[in-house]
Amino acid sequence: MAHHRTTTDVLVVGAGPVGLSAAAELRRHGVHCRLVDRLPARLPYAKAVGIQPRTLELWDRMGLVRAVLEAAVPLRGQLTYVDGREQGRIELTMPPEVPYGFAALPQYETERLLEQYVARLGTVVERGTELVSFTQDRDGVTARLRTAKGADEELRVPYLIGCDGAHSVVRKGLGLSFAGGAFQEEYMLGDVVADWDLPPGYGVRSTRRSADGSTADVLVCVPLPGAGRYRMSMRLPPGFSPAGGPAAPDAVAHGPQGGRAPGLADLQAVVDRLAPRPVRLSGLRWSSVFRIGHRIVDHYGRGRVFVAGDAAHIHPPTGAQGMNTGVQDACNLAWKLALVVRGEAGPALLGTYDAERRPVGEEVVGRTVRHAVRGIEADPEDRRTLLLREAQLLVGYRGGPLSGFPYGPEEAPQPGDRAPDCAGLTTPVAAYPLRLLDVLRGRPGHVVLLYGSDGAELARAAAAARATGGLPAVVILAAGADGSAWPGDPSVPVYRDAAGEFGRLYLPGGATGFLVRPDGQLGARFPSADTAAALSGWLRALSVRPDTPLRDPVVA
Numbered sequence: 001m002a003h004h005r006t007t008t009d010v011l012v013v014g015a016g017p018v019g020l021s022a023a024a025e026l027r028r029h030g031v032h033c034r035l036v037d038r039l040p041a042r043l044p045y046a047k048a049v050g051i052q053p054r055t056l057e058l059w060d061r062m063g064l065v066r067a068v069l070e071a072a073v074p075l076r077g078q079l080t081y082v083d084g085r086e087q088g089r090i091e092l093t094m095p096p097e098v099p100y101g102f103a104a105l106p107q108y109e110t111e112r113l114l115e116q117y118v119a120r121l122g123t124v125v126e127r128g129t130e131l132v133s134f135t136q137d138r139d140g141v142t143a144r145l146r147t148a149k150g151a152d153e154e155l156r157v158p159y160l161i162g163c164d165g166a167h168s169v170v171r172k173g174l175g176l177s178f179a180g181g182a183f184q185e186e187y188m189l190g191d192v193v194a195d196w197d198l199p200p201g202y203g204v205r206s207t208r209r210s211a212d213g214s215t216a217d218v219l220v221c222v223p224l225p226g227a228g229r230y231r232m233s234m235r236l237p238p239g240f241s242p243a244g245g246p247a248a249p250d251a252v253a254h255g256p257q258g259g260r261a262p263g264l265a266d267l268q269a270v271v272d273r274l275a276p277r278p279v280r281l282s283g284l285r286w287s288s289v290f291r292i293g294h295r296i297v298d299h300y301g302r303g304r305v306f307v308a309g310d311a312a313h314i315h316p317p318t319g320a321q322g323m324n325t326g327v328q329d330a331c332n333l334a335w336k337l338a339l340v341v342r343g344e345a346g347p348a349l350l351g352t353y354d355a356e357r358r359p360v361g362e363e364v365v366g367r368t369v370r371h372a373v374r375g376i377e378a379d380p381e382d383r384r385t386l387l388l389r390e391a392q393l394l395v396g397y398r399g400g401p402l403s404g405f406p407y408g409p410e411e412a413p414q415p416g417d418r419a420p421d422c423a424g425l426t427t428p429v430a431a432y433p434l435r436l437l438d439v440l441r442g443r444p445g446h447v448v449l450l451y452g453s454d455g456a457e458l459a460r461a462a463a464a465a466r467a468t469g470g471l472p473a474v475v476i477l478a479a480g481a482d483g484s485a486w487p488g489d490p491s492v493p494v495y496r497d498a499a500g501e502f503g504r505l506y507l508p509g510g511a512t513g514f515l516v517r518p519d520g521q522l523g524a525r526f527p528s529a530d531t532a533a534a535l536s537g538w539l540r541a542l543s544v545r546p547d548t549p550l551r552d553p554v555v556a
Contacts, residue, residue: 018309018326019163020114025334027121046106050320076201168311180295335518346543412507424499452511459488470549
Protein backbone atom coordinates (compact mmCIF):
# COMPACT_ATOMS: atom_id res chain seq x y z
CA MET A 1 0.00 0.00 0.00
CA ALA A 2 1.35 3.43 -0.95
CA HIS A 3 1.56 5.99 1.84
CA HIS A 4 0.82 9.38 0.37
CA ARG A 5 2.02 12.48 2.20
CA THR A 6 -0.09 15.45 1.21
CA THR A 7 -1.12 18.96 2.16
CA THR A 8 -4.78 18.11 1.61
CA ASP A 9 -6.95 19.71 4.32
CA VAL A 10 -10.26 18.01 3.49
CA LEU A 11 -11.17 14.84 1.60
CA VAL A 12 -14.58 15.11 -0.07
CA VAL A 13 -16.12 11.76 -1.04
CA GLY A 14 -18.73 11.89 -3.82
CA ALA A 15 -18.75 14.27 -6.80
CA GLY A 16 -22.48 14.81 -7.21
CA PRO A 17 -23.90 18.33 -6.84
CA VAL A 18 -23.38 18.29 -3.05
CA GLY A 19 -19.77 17.10 -3.07
CA LEU A 20 -18.94 19.49 -5.90
CA SER A 21 -20.55 22.37 -3.96
CA ALA A 22 -18.56 21.45 -0.85
CA ALA A 23 -15.32 21.38 -2.84
CA ALA A 24 -16.19 24.65 -4.59
CA GLU A 25 -16.82 26.48 -1.33
CA LEU A 26 -13.74 25.01 0.35
CA ARG A 27 -11.53 26.07 -2.54
CA ARG A 28 -13.17 29.49 -2.63
CA HIS A 29 -12.22 29.88 1.02
CA GLY A 30 -8.62 28.92 0.33
CA VAL A 31 -8.79 25.34 1.64
CA HIS A 32 -6.99 22.52 -0.19
CA CYS A 33 -9.23 19.52 -0.82
CA ARG A 34 -9.34 16.33 -2.82
CA LEU A 35 -12.61 15.25 -4.43
CA VAL A 36 -13.00 11.56 -5.24
CA ASP A 37 -15.84 9.62 -6.84
CA ARG A 38 -16.08 5.88 -7.39
CA LEU A 39 -17.84 6.26 -10.76
CA PRO A 40 -15.64 6.47 -13.87
CA ALA A 41 -17.70 9.32 -15.36
CA ARG A 42 -20.70 11.55 -14.69
CA LEU A 43 -23.96 9.64 -15.02
CA PRO A 44 -26.10 10.91 -17.95
CA TYR A 45 -29.25 10.95 -15.83
CA ALA A 46 -31.72 13.79 -15.23
CA LYS A 47 -32.30 12.77 -11.61
CA ALA A 48 -32.40 15.96 -9.54
CA VAL A 49 -33.68 18.64 -11.92
CA GLY A 50 -35.32 21.41 -9.87
CA ILE A 51 -33.15 24.35 -8.79
CA GLN A 52 -34.56 26.61 -6.09
CA PRO A 53 -34.19 30.40 -5.94
CA ARG A 54 -32.07 30.11 -2.78
CA THR A 55 -29.57 27.82 -4.51
CA LEU A 56 -29.30 30.33 -7.36
CA GLU A 57 -28.53 33.05 -4.79
CA LEU A 58 -25.72 30.94 -3.33
CA TRP A 59 -24.34 30.26 -6.81
CA ASP A 60 -24.58 33.99 -7.57
CA ARG A 61 -22.31 34.82 -4.65
CA MET A 62 -19.89 32.14 -5.89
CA GLY A 63 -19.88 33.66 -9.39
CA LEU A 64 -21.41 30.53 -10.96
CA VAL A 65 -24.98 31.64 -11.56
CA ARG A 66 -24.61 33.08 -15.07
CA ALA A 67 -23.52 29.72 -16.47
CA VAL A 68 -26.48 28.03 -14.77
CA LEU A 69 -28.97 30.60 -16.04
CA GLU A 70 -27.74 30.13 -19.61
CA ALA A 71 -28.21 26.35 -19.39
CA ALA A 72 -31.45 26.09 -17.37
CA VAL A 73 -35.10 26.63 -18.26
CA PRO A 74 -37.66 28.42 -16.07
CA LEU A 75 -40.19 26.50 -13.99
CA ARG A 76 -43.21 28.77 -14.21
CA GLY A 77 -45.74 26.64 -12.39
CA GLN A 78 -47.67 23.37 -12.31
CA LEU A 79 -50.84 22.24 -14.07
CA THR A 80 -52.92 19.86 -11.97
CA TYR A 81 -55.39 17.32 -13.35
CA VAL A 82 -57.61 14.88 -11.47
CA ASP A 83 -59.44 12.18 -13.40
CA GLY A 84 -58.67 14.03 -16.63
CA ARG A 85 -60.10 17.38 -15.53
CA GLU A 86 -57.94 20.41 -14.88
CA GLN A 87 -58.09 21.49 -11.25
CA GLY A 88 -56.25 24.75 -11.74
CA ARG A 89 -52.62 25.74 -11.86
CA ILE A 90 -49.98 26.72 -9.35
CA GLU A 91 -48.02 29.80 -10.43
CA LEU A 92 -44.44 29.81 -9.12
CA THR A 93 -44.26 33.59 -8.94
CA MET A 94 -41.77 35.08 -6.49
CA PRO A 95 -42.12 38.50 -4.82
CA PRO A 96 -40.40 41.20 -6.91
CA GLU A 97 -37.49 41.59 -4.46
CA VAL A 98 -36.46 37.94 -4.95
CA PRO A 99 -33.83 37.94 -7.73
CA TYR A 100 -34.43 34.46 -9.13
CA GLY A 101 -37.33 32.20 -9.92
CA PHE A 102 -37.52 28.41 -10.02
CA ALA A 103 -35.46 26.64 -12.68
CA ALA A 104 -34.91 23.17 -14.13
CA LEU A 105 -31.61 21.69 -15.21
CA PRO A 106 -30.69 18.01 -15.59
CA GLN A 107 -28.40 16.81 -12.83
CA TYR A 108 -25.64 15.92 -15.29
CA GLU A 109 -25.58 19.53 -16.51
CA THR A 110 -25.49 20.88 -12.96
CA GLU A 111 -22.57 18.57 -12.23
CA ARG A 112 -20.77 19.61 -15.43
CA LEU A 113 -20.97 23.30 -14.57
CA LEU A 114 -19.90 22.77 -10.96
CA GLU A 115 -17.07 20.49 -12.07
CA GLN A 116 -15.75 23.18 -14.45
CA TYR A 117 -15.99 25.78 -11.68
CA VAL A 118 -14.08 23.60 -9.20
CA ALA A 119 -11.43 22.80 -11.82
CA ARG A 120 -10.81 26.53 -12.35
CA LEU A 121 -10.10 26.72 -8.61
CA GLY A 122 -7.56 23.93 -8.84
CA THR A 123 -9.43 20.75 -7.85
CA VAL A 124 -10.12 18.03 -10.41
CA VAL A 125 -12.53 15.17 -9.67
CA GLU A 126 -10.58 11.93 -9.19
CA ARG A 127 -12.83 9.52 -11.08
CA GLY A 128 -12.91 5.80 -10.38
CA THR A 129 -11.46 6.37 -6.91
CA GLU A 130 -13.38 4.75 -4.08
CA LEU A 131 -13.28 5.26 -0.33
CA VAL A 132 -12.85 1.76 1.09
CA SER A 133 -12.65 2.62 4.80
CA PHE A 134 -11.45 5.25 7.26
CA THR A 135 -10.49 5.72 10.88
CA GLN A 136 -10.15 8.89 12.89
CA ASP A 137 -8.34 10.03 16.01
CA ARG A 138 -7.88 13.31 17.85
CA ASP A 139 -5.47 14.64 15.24
CA GLY A 140 -6.95 13.60 11.92
CA VAL A 141 -8.54 11.03 9.63
CA THR A 142 -6.80 8.13 7.88
CA ALA A 143 -8.65 7.17 4.71
CA ARG A 144 -8.04 4.09 2.56
CA LEU A 145 -8.73 4.73 -1.10
CA ARG A 146 -8.76 2.41 -4.10
CA THR A 147 -7.81 4.23 -7.29
CA ALA A 148 -9.06 3.75 -10.83
CA LYS A 149 -5.99 1.57 -11.53
CA GLY A 150 -6.80 -0.72 -8.61
CA ALA A 151 -4.03 0.57 -6.37
CA ASP A 152 -4.60 1.11 -2.65
CA GLU A 153 -3.69 4.50 -1.21
CA GLU A 154 -3.61 5.60 2.39
CA LEU A 155 -4.37 9.28 2.87
CA ARG A 156 -4.05 11.27 6.08
CA VAL A 157 -6.24 14.40 6.23
CA PRO A 158 -7.54 16.68 8.98
CA TYR A 159 -11.20 16.33 7.88
CA LEU A 160 -13.47 14.13 5.76
CA ILE A 161 -16.88 14.98 4.24
CA GLY A 162 -19.15 12.21 2.98
CA CYS A 163 -21.32 13.39 0.07
CA ASP A 164 -21.59 9.82 -1.18
CA GLY A 165 -25.34 9.40 -1.40
CA ALA A 166 -28.06 7.26 0.11
CA HIS A 167 -25.79 4.22 0.50
CA SER A 168 -22.97 6.30 2.01
CA VAL A 169 -19.79 4.49 3.03
CA VAL A 170 -18.96 7.46 5.25
CA ARG A 171 -22.29 7.29 7.11
CA LYS A 172 -21.87 3.57 7.70
CA GLY A 173 -18.25 4.03 8.80
CA LEU A 174 -19.39 6.58 11.39
CA GLY A 175 -22.06 4.18 12.66
CA LEU A 176 -24.80 6.79 12.29
CA SER A 177 -28.40 5.63 12.47
CA PHE A 178 -30.55 6.34 9.40
CA ALA A 179 -34.05 6.13 10.78
CA GLY A 180 -37.08 6.16 8.51
CA GLY A 181 -38.61 3.91 5.90
CA ALA A 182 -39.65 3.65 2.27
CA PHE A 183 -42.82 3.93 0.24
CA GLN A 184 -44.08 0.57 -0.95
CA GLU A 185 -44.73 1.76 -4.49
CA GLU A 186 -42.07 1.57 -7.15
CA TYR A 187 -41.90 4.21 -9.86
CA MET A 188 -40.71 4.59 -13.45
CA LEU A 189 -38.64 7.57 -14.45
CA GLY A 190 -38.03 8.68 -18.03
CA ASP A 191 -36.32 11.59 -19.82
CA VAL A 192 -38.46 12.01 -22.97
CA VAL A 193 -39.99 14.41 -25.49
CA ALA A 194 -43.78 14.98 -25.47
CA ASP A 195 -45.53 16.50 -28.49
CA TRP A 196 -48.43 18.06 -26.59
CA ASP A 197 -49.40 21.75 -26.74
CA LEU A 198 -49.32 22.46 -23.00
CA PRO A 199 -47.72 25.80 -22.09
CA PRO A 200 -43.91 25.57 -21.83
CA GLY A 201 -42.31 25.95 -18.43
CA TYR A 202 -45.17 24.28 -16.55
CA GLY A 203 -44.92 20.96 -14.79
CA VAL A 204 -47.83 18.55 -14.96
CA ARG A 205 -49.34 16.46 -12.17
CA SER A 206 -52.16 14.17 -13.31
CA THR A 207 -53.84 11.68 -10.97
CA ARG A 208 -56.64 9.13 -11.03
CA ARG A 209 -58.68 8.54 -7.91
CA SER A 210 -59.91 5.27 -6.45
CA ALA A 211 -63.50 4.83 -5.31
CA ASP A 212 -62.47 5.80 -1.76
CA GLY A 213 -60.92 9.06 -2.99
CA SER A 214 -57.30 7.98 -2.58
CA THR A 215 -54.76 8.41 -5.38
CA ALA A 216 -54.68 5.26 -7.50
CA ASP A 217 -52.36 6.46 -10.26
CA VAL A 218 -50.08 9.46 -10.76
CA LEU A 219 -48.03 11.05 -13.54
CA VAL A 220 -45.62 13.91 -12.80
CA CYS A 221 -43.80 15.75 -15.60
CA VAL A 222 -41.07 18.36 -15.06
CA PRO A 223 -39.89 20.45 -18.04
CA LEU A 224 -36.24 20.20 -19.07
CA PRO A 225 -34.10 22.16 -21.53
CA GLY A 226 -35.00 21.20 -25.10
CA ALA A 227 -38.21 21.51 -27.09
CA GLY A 228 -40.95 19.44 -25.44
CA ARG A 229 -38.51 17.57 -23.19
CA TYR A 230 -39.66 16.43 -19.74
CA ARG A 231 -38.55 14.20 -16.92
CA MET A 232 -41.62 12.03 -16.32
CA SER A 233 -42.27 9.88 -13.28
CA MET A 234 -45.16 7.47 -12.74
CA ARG A 235 -46.06 4.48 -10.63
CA LEU A 236 -44.71 1.17 -11.86
CA PRO A 237 -47.57 -0.74 -13.54
CA PRO A 238 -48.51 -4.07 -11.93
CA GLY A 239 -47.41 -6.06 -14.98
CA PHE A 240 -43.94 -4.55 -15.21
CA SER A 241 -41.09 -6.63 -13.84
CA PRO A 242 -37.72 -4.96 -13.38
CA ALA A 243 -36.13 -8.42 -13.76
CA GLY A 244 -34.93 -8.85 -10.23
CA GLY A 245 -32.51 -6.04 -9.59
CA PRO A 246 -30.35 -6.64 -6.54
CA ALA A 247 -31.64 -5.25 -3.26
CA ALA A 248 -29.58 -2.51 -1.64
CA PRO A 249 -27.05 -4.16 0.69
CA ASP A 250 -27.85 -1.67 3.45
CA ALA A 251 -31.66 -2.02 3.06
CA VAL A 252 -31.94 1.68 2.16
CA ALA A 253 -34.45 1.65 -0.70
CA HIS A 254 -33.97 4.95 -2.50
CA GLY A 255 -33.13 6.04 -6.02
CA PRO A 256 -32.68 4.12 -9.28
CA GLN A 257 -32.92 0.34 -8.95
CA GLY A 258 -31.09 -2.35 -10.90
CA GLY A 259 -32.64 -4.64 -13.46
CA ARG A 260 -34.61 -3.92 -16.63
CA ALA A 261 -35.21 -0.27 -17.42
CA PRO A 262 -38.59 0.81 -18.82
CA GLY A 263 -38.76 1.27 -22.56
CA LEU A 264 -40.57 3.98 -24.48
CA ALA A 265 -43.62 1.71 -24.88
CA ASP A 266 -43.82 1.19 -21.09
CA LEU A 267 -43.85 4.94 -20.50
CA GLN A 268 -46.27 5.57 -23.38
CA ALA A 269 -48.79 3.09 -21.95
CA VAL A 270 -48.97 5.02 -18.66
CA VAL A 271 -49.07 8.40 -20.40
CA ASP A 272 -51.93 7.18 -22.61
CA ARG A 273 -53.87 6.43 -19.45
CA LEU A 274 -53.03 9.57 -17.47
CA ALA A 275 -52.02 12.44 -19.76
CA PRO A 276 -54.57 15.29 -19.86
CA ARG A 277 -54.66 15.01 -23.65
CA PRO A 278 -53.34 12.60 -26.31
CA VAL A 279 -49.56 12.76 -26.57
CA ARG A 280 -46.83 10.82 -28.34
CA LEU A 281 -43.53 10.27 -26.54
CA SER A 282 -40.19 10.10 -28.34
CA GLY A 283 -36.49 10.75 -27.83
CA LEU A 284 -36.00 8.59 -24.74
CA ARG A 285 -32.61 9.50 -23.28
CA TRP A 286 -32.73 7.57 -20.04
CA SER A 287 -35.16 5.60 -17.91
CA SER A 288 -35.12 3.71 -14.64
CA VAL A 289 -37.21 2.04 -11.99
CA PHE A 290 -36.77 3.81 -8.68
CA ARG A 291 -37.84 3.65 -5.06
CA ILE A 292 -38.49 6.50 -2.63
CA GLY A 293 -37.17 6.38 0.91
CA HIS A 294 -37.44 8.86 3.77
CA ARG A 295 -34.66 8.77 6.33
CA ILE A 296 -32.40 11.08 8.33
CA VAL A 297 -29.25 10.51 10.36
CA ASP A 298 -29.05 11.05 14.12
CA HIS A 299 -25.97 13.27 13.72
CA TYR A 300 -24.56 15.16 10.71
CA GLY A 301 -21.06 14.26 11.81
CA ARG A 302 -18.81 12.90 14.51
CA GLY A 303 -15.38 14.19 15.37
CA ARG A 304 -13.59 15.15 12.18
CA VAL A 305 -15.99 13.40 9.78
CA PHE A 306 -19.26 14.81 8.40
CA VAL A 307 -22.09 13.82 6.06
CA ALA A 308 -24.13 16.03 3.74
CA GLY A 309 -26.89 15.66 1.15
CA ASP A 310 -28.35 12.19 0.54
CA ALA A 311 -25.75 10.69 2.88
CA ALA A 312 -27.56 12.56 5.69
CA HIS A 313 -31.20 12.73 4.54
CA ILE A 314 -33.36 11.17 1.83
CA HIS A 315 -36.98 11.96 1.06
CA PRO A 316 -39.53 12.11 -1.75
CA PRO A 317 -38.63 14.33 -4.73
CA THR A 318 -41.77 16.43 -4.14
CA GLY A 319 -40.89 20.10 -4.59
CA ALA A 320 -37.30 19.35 -5.66
CA GLN A 321 -35.95 19.82 -2.15
CA GLY A 322 -33.24 17.14 -1.97
CA MET A 323 -30.32 18.42 -4.03
CA ASN A 324 -30.97 22.00 -2.98
CA THR A 325 -30.99 21.08 0.71
CA GLY A 326 -27.73 19.22 0.17
CA VAL A 327 -26.09 22.22 -1.52
CA GLN A 328 -27.04 24.33 1.50
CA ASP A 329 -25.57 21.64 3.78
CA ALA A 330 -22.32 21.93 1.87
CA CYS A 331 -22.22 25.74 1.99
CA ASN A 332 -23.00 25.78 5.72
CA LEU A 333 -20.22 23.32 6.54
CA ALA A 334 -17.56 24.62 4.15
CA TRP A 335 -17.12 28.13 5.55
CA LYS A 336 -16.93 26.78 9.09
CA LEU A 337 -14.39 24.14 8.13
CA ALA A 338 -12.36 26.81 6.32
CA LEU A 339 -12.13 29.02 9.42
CA VAL A 340 -11.07 26.05 11.56
CA VAL A 341 -8.54 24.78 9.00
CA ARG A 342 -7.00 28.27 8.78
CA GLY A 343 -6.80 28.47 12.59
CA GLU A 344 -9.17 31.43 12.79
CA ALA A 345 -11.94 29.61 14.67
CA GLY A 346 -12.01 26.88 17.28
CA PRO A 347 -13.09 23.33 16.42
CA ALA A 348 -16.23 23.80 18.53
CA LEU A 349 -17.61 25.82 15.59
CA LEU A 350 -17.99 22.57 13.63
CA GLY A 351 -20.66 21.40 16.08
CA THR A 352 -22.93 24.16 14.81
CA TYR A 353 -23.21 22.36 11.45
CA ASP A 354 -25.37 19.63 12.98
CA ALA A 355 -27.19 22.11 15.23
CA GLU A 356 -28.19 24.31 12.27
CA ARG A 357 -28.69 21.83 9.46
CA ARG A 358 -30.25 18.74 11.04
CA PRO A 359 -33.46 20.59 12.06
CA VAL A 360 -33.70 21.78 8.44
CA GLY A 361 -33.29 18.20 7.20
CA GLU A 362 -35.97 16.96 9.60
CA GLU A 363 -38.40 19.63 8.41
CA VAL A 364 -37.73 18.88 4.73
CA VAL A 365 -38.16 15.12 5.20
CA GLY A 366 -41.46 15.63 7.05
CA ARG A 367 -42.82 18.17 4.55
CA THR A 368 -41.92 16.20 1.42
CA VAL A 369 -43.44 13.01 2.82
CA ARG A 370 -46.60 14.95 3.67
CA HIS A 371 -46.76 16.48 0.18
CA ALA A 372 -46.08 13.12 -1.47
CA VAL A 373 -48.99 11.53 0.38
CA ARG A 374 -51.55 14.35 0.27
CA GLY A 375 -50.26 16.75 -2.38
CA ILE A 376 -48.83 20.22 -1.97
CA GLU A 377 -52.35 21.65 -2.25
CA ALA A 378 -53.22 20.09 1.11
CA ASP A 379 -50.64 22.18 2.95
CA PRO A 380 -52.33 24.51 5.44
CA GLU A 381 -49.91 27.42 4.85
CA ASP A 382 -51.01 30.37 2.75
CA ARG A 383 -49.81 30.25 -0.85
CA ARG A 384 -47.12 32.96 -0.48
CA THR A 385 -45.55 31.32 2.58
CA LEU A 386 -45.73 27.91 0.93
CA LEU A 387 -43.92 29.16 -2.17
CA LEU A 388 -41.22 30.93 -0.14
CA ARG A 389 -40.69 27.74 1.85
CA GLU A 390 -40.48 25.60 -1.30
CA ALA A 391 -37.99 28.15 -2.68
CA GLN A 392 -35.94 27.56 0.52
CA LEU A 393 -35.98 31.29 1.23
CA LEU A 394 -37.37 30.71 4.74
CA VAL A 395 -34.55 28.42 5.87
CA GLY A 396 -33.08 30.00 8.98
CA TYR A 397 -31.31 29.30 12.23
CA ARG A 398 -33.05 31.56 14.76
CA GLY A 399 -32.51 30.15 18.23
CA GLY A 400 -29.44 28.24 17.05
CA PRO A 401 -25.97 28.47 18.56
CA LEU A 402 -24.85 31.26 16.21
CA SER A 403 -28.08 33.25 15.95
CA GLY A 404 -27.12 36.02 18.38
CA PHE A 405 -29.50 38.55 19.86
CA PRO A 406 -32.44 40.03 17.94
CA TYR A 407 -32.51 43.79 17.44
CA GLY A 408 -35.16 46.00 15.90
CA PRO A 409 -38.71 45.07 14.81
CA GLU A 410 -39.70 41.43 15.20
CA GLU A 411 -40.79 41.28 11.56
CA ALA A 412 -37.36 42.47 10.37
CA PRO A 413 -34.66 40.03 9.22
CA GLN A 414 -32.96 38.84 12.41
CA PRO A 415 -29.79 36.87 13.18
CA GLY A 416 -30.10 33.40 11.69
CA ASP A 417 -32.42 34.52 8.87
CA ARG A 418 -31.52 34.73 5.19
CA ALA A 419 -30.05 38.11 4.30
CA PRO A 420 -32.59 39.37 1.72
CA ASP A 421 -31.40 40.61 -1.64
CA CYS A 422 -32.58 44.05 -2.71
CA ALA A 423 -32.38 46.25 -5.77
CA GLY A 424 -31.78 49.94 -6.37
CA LEU A 425 -28.29 50.44 -4.91
CA THR A 426 -26.38 53.16 -6.75
CA THR A 427 -22.85 54.50 -6.91
CA PRO A 428 -21.72 57.79 -8.51
CA VAL A 429 -19.71 55.93 -11.16
CA ALA A 430 -22.14 53.27 -12.42
CA ALA A 431 -24.91 54.47 -14.71
CA TYR A 432 -27.20 51.66 -13.57
CA PRO A 433 -28.53 50.44 -10.20
CA LEU A 434 -27.10 47.34 -8.53
CA ARG A 435 -28.52 44.57 -6.38
CA LEU A 436 -27.10 43.62 -3.01
CA LEU A 437 -26.02 40.31 -4.60
CA ASP A 438 -23.91 42.32 -7.05
CA VAL A 439 -22.18 43.95 -4.08
CA LEU A 440 -21.58 40.63 -2.30
CA ARG A 441 -20.56 38.58 -5.36
CA GLY A 442 -17.04 37.23 -5.17
CA ARG A 443 -16.63 38.06 -1.47
CA PRO A 444 -16.21 34.61 0.10
CA GLY A 445 -15.93 35.71 3.73
CA HIS A 446 -18.02 37.68 6.19
CA VAL A 447 -19.26 41.14 5.19
CA VAL A 448 -20.55 43.90 7.49
CA LEU A 449 -23.31 46.05 5.99
CA LEU A 450 -23.63 49.46 7.66
CA TYR A 451 -26.79 51.47 6.94
CA GLY A 452 -27.55 55.05 7.93
CA SER A 453 -27.64 58.74 7.02
CA ASP A 454 -24.68 60.18 8.97
CA GLY A 455 -21.44 59.61 7.08
CA ALA A 456 -19.21 60.33 10.07
CA GLU A 457 -21.11 57.85 12.24
CA LEU A 458 -20.89 55.18 9.53
CA ALA A 459 -17.17 55.87 9.08
CA ARG A 460 -16.59 55.20 12.78
CA ALA A 461 -18.56 51.97 12.53
CA ALA A 462 -16.57 50.84 9.47
CA ALA A 463 -13.31 51.53 11.32
CA ALA A 464 -14.59 49.53 14.30
CA ALA A 465 -15.39 46.60 12.00
CA ARG A 466 -11.90 46.69 10.52
CA ALA A 467 -10.37 46.79 13.99
CA THR A 468 -12.53 43.86 15.17
CA GLY A 469 -11.42 40.72 13.40
CA GLY A 470 -10.47 42.64 10.26
CA LEU A 471 -14.03 42.36 9.01
CA PRO A 472 -14.69 44.19 5.71
CA ALA A 473 -17.49 46.75 5.73
CA VAL A 474 -19.81 48.00 3.00
CA VAL A 475 -21.67 51.26 3.68
CA ILE A 476 -25.22 51.77 2.42
CA LEU A 477 -26.37 55.36 2.68
CA ALA A 478 -30.06 56.02 3.21
CA ALA A 479 -31.85 57.47 0.21
CA GLY A 480 -31.91 61.03 1.50
CA ALA A 481 -28.40 61.13 2.98
CA ASP A 482 -25.74 63.54 1.74
CA GLY A 483 -23.08 61.22 0.38
CA SER A 484 -21.18 63.77 -1.68
CA ALA A 485 -18.15 63.53 0.62
CA TRP A 486 -17.44 60.20 2.29
CA PRO A 487 -15.39 61.07 5.38
CA GLY A 488 -14.14 57.55 6.04
CA ASP A 489 -11.60 55.07 4.71
CA PRO A 490 -11.54 55.38 0.88
CA SER A 491 -11.16 51.58 0.62
CA VAL A 492 -14.65 51.08 2.13
CA PRO A 493 -17.27 50.70 -0.65
CA VAL A 494 -20.18 53.14 -0.37
CA TYR A 495 -23.57 52.67 -2.04
CA ARG A 496 -26.80 54.61 -1.84
CA ASP A 497 -30.16 52.98 -1.13
CA ALA A 498 -31.62 55.09 -3.93
CA ALA A 499 -34.79 53.03 -4.33
CA GLY A 500 -35.29 52.70 -0.57
CA GLU A 501 -35.55 48.94 -0.98
CA PHE A 502 -32.82 48.05 1.51
CA GLY A 503 -34.61 50.16 4.12
CA ARG A 504 -37.97 48.57 3.27
CA LEU A 505 -36.69 44.99 3.46
CA TYR A 506 -34.22 45.26 6.36
CA LEU A 507 -36.28 47.72 8.47
CA PRO A 508 -33.28 49.41 10.07
CA GLY A 509 -34.07 51.65 13.02
CA GLY A 510 -31.64 54.47 12.31
CA ALA A 511 -27.96 53.63 11.87
CA THR A 512 -27.86 49.82 11.88
CA GLY A 513 -25.25 47.18 11.13
CA PHE A 514 -25.77 43.72 9.67
CA LEU A 515 -23.19 40.93 9.61
CA VAL A 516 -23.71 38.67 6.56
CA ARG A 517 -22.24 35.20 6.93
CA PRO A 518 -20.40 33.50 4.04
CA ASP A 519 -23.50 31.35 3.39
CA GLY A 520 -25.74 34.40 2.99
CA GLN A 521 -27.45 34.20 6.40
CA LEU A 522 -27.39 37.04 8.93
CA GLY A 523 -24.99 36.48 11.80
CA ALA A 524 -25.76 39.65 13.73
CA ARG A 525 -27.90 42.81 13.66
CA PHE A 526 -26.97 45.77 15.84
CA PRO A 527 -26.98 49.57 16.23
CA SER A 528 -23.93 50.86 14.38
CA ALA A 529 -22.68 52.58 17.54
CA ASP A 530 -22.26 49.06 19.01
CA THR A 531 -20.33 47.66 16.05
CA ALA A 532 -17.22 46.67 18.01
CA ALA A 533 -19.16 44.96 20.80
CA ALA A 534 -21.52 43.14 18.42
CA LEU A 535 -18.75 41.83 16.18
CA SER A 536 -16.64 40.81 19.18
CA GLY A 537 -19.63 38.80 20.39
CA TRP A 538 -19.91 37.11 17.00
CA LEU A 539 -16.22 36.22 16.98
CA ARG A 540 -16.56 34.76 20.46
CA ALA A 541 -19.41 32.61 19.14
CA LEU A 542 -16.99 31.31 16.51
CA SER A 543 -14.46 30.77 19.34
CA VAL A 544 -12.18 33.35 17.74
CA ARG A 545 -10.29 35.99 19.69
CA PRO A 546 -11.49 39.48 18.65
CA ASP A 547 -7.91 40.47 17.81
CA THR A 548 -7.53 37.49 15.41
CA PRO A 549 -8.33 38.78 11.92
CA LEU A 550 -10.65 36.75 9.73
CA ARG A 551 -8.42 37.29 6.73
CA ASP A 552 -9.74 37.35 3.19
CA PRO A 553 -9.37 33.80 1.83
CA VAL A 554 -6.75 33.29 -0.86
CA VAL A 555 -7.32 30.46 -3.34
CA ALA A 556 -4.03 28.64 -3.71
